[in-house]
Amino acid sequence: MNVKEIVVAEFKTVFERHGYSTTPEFLRVAETPFDLSAVQRAVDRDLQQIEEQARFLSGTERQRRVREKERVHEEQLRQLSRQYAVTLLTYTRQGMPINEARASAEQANLKAQAGRGCDVYPCSQQLRAR
Secondary structure, X not given: OOHHHHHHHHHHHHHHHOOOOOOHXXXXXXXXXXXXXXXXXXXXXXXXXXXXXXXXXXXXXXXXXXXXXXXXXXXXXXXXXXXXXXXXXXXXXXOOOOOHHHHXXXXXXXXXHHOOXXXXXXXXXXXXXX
């Protein structure tokens, strides 16, 4: 599961659906406040933990559980990406430039919405709630 591919693809899809293109520079600025490699490591650790917990199950059942957890992570990442993209899209429509400061401010808003002391993703509170 490639976190960056999922996040970037969903972000681009939202903008393209609304008639906007995303340049590599725009994507770089939008991605700046997020540590996607840390998210990738967290997701990988979680999937590895699921696999270890299911080590006594058949190969098919173990694979099913890992795939299900991947699906959950992917959907959560897509939802967060959509929410972030829609917010930045709103600023773009209002003629406001999307720069690193605005992207960082929106990341802070996502964190605030996720809950006190909770990073946007992964968040153990979000993962337990779902």
